[in-house]
Amino acid sequence: MKALVYLEAENSIKEASLSAIEFSKNFCKEIYGFIVNSESGNKFVQKLYVLEVDRFIPKIIAKEIQKVIESEKIEYVFFGSTSSAIEVLSYLAGITNAIFFEDVEGYENGYFIKSIYSNKIIGSFKISYDGIKIIGIKPKSYNLAKPMYNSEIIKIKLENIKDDIELIEVKAKETKEIDVTEADIVVSGGRGLGSAENYHSLLKELIKVLNEKTGLKVALGASQAVVDAGWIDHSHQVGQTGKTVSPLLYFAIGISGAIQHLAGMRTSKYIIAINKDSEAPIFKVADYGIVADINIFLPELIEKIKSY
Ligand SMILES: Cc1cc2nc3c(=O)[nH]c(=O)nc-3n(C[C@H](O)[C@H](O)[C@H](O)COP(=O)(O)OP(=O)(O)OC[C@H]3O[C@@H](n4cnc5c(N)ncnc54)[C@H](O)[C@@H]3O)c2cc1C
Known part of the structure; x- marks a missing residue:
């Protein structure tokens, strides 16, 4: 049986895609890849389909994947559950009449494992469907594939493709921010930071020193209160x-720990909470809790990390 893994790359192949490749090995021996405008990933799959397009139009990409599925007789399609991959593969599910099941975290004894009800419980799922199965793997929840092959590369080139929705202009953002779902460490702030100025200056300083000292990817997160107050845009919520994250380390700074916030971060490996209220619910899920005033504690913490 063959699997096709939809791969994504920025400078190199995304970790979410490497997890999807590794996951696919539970089902198939022959693993093929499909990627757009990149040859990243050719060391991780036996055959790599590279779609070259001048515009990224999800429904057109989905149609090209469908052709590969039909010619290769693919039953399983895997992908890392990122928002861009979900957009492409939900089109694919529509046109191939496939099962679409995403944010899967594991596979044990023939069952798919996935957190449900806002991450409060873990469900085991069995899929009984003869048709195509499209399975998304939650970023950071599964091991990464290692390079093993020098794959055959098959190029598909499409020119002058058109969409009903026209992109008029793109502008690069001034700073390239790391997405909270891709980060190893998420530094999240809440209303307890008091002001947008405090939120940005203190948290960005902490992010900077953590990145310098660990070399890990560190991202800025936010509670809904902060987003509603307009301190930062919704992509950080x-x-x-907002987004569901499972980093190695999650800082909840001035965040009370409302159930809706916990739903997005309680599966983090380690949680550090800083709050002046010792009764704050965040301390129930925290591995390390610091009862302190952020304005005093955070600058001291930053200096301490700098001195290591
Ligand atoms: C349908 C629905 C969906 C929602 N979705 C989300 C979601 O996706 N994400 C989300 O975050 N929320 C969500 N919410 C909102 C959620 O219920 C909370 O209102 C929100 O998370 C509170 O944000 P907060 O913790 O920053 O603010 P608060 O609850 O006001 O907490 C601020 C905390 O800061 C502490 N603090 C204050 N000053 C200091 C200081 N100087 N030093 C140290 N600590 C201090 C306080 O003790 C307090 O615990 C949702 C709500 C609903 C109804």
């Missing part, structure tokens, strides 16, 4: 109506 963690929680039920």
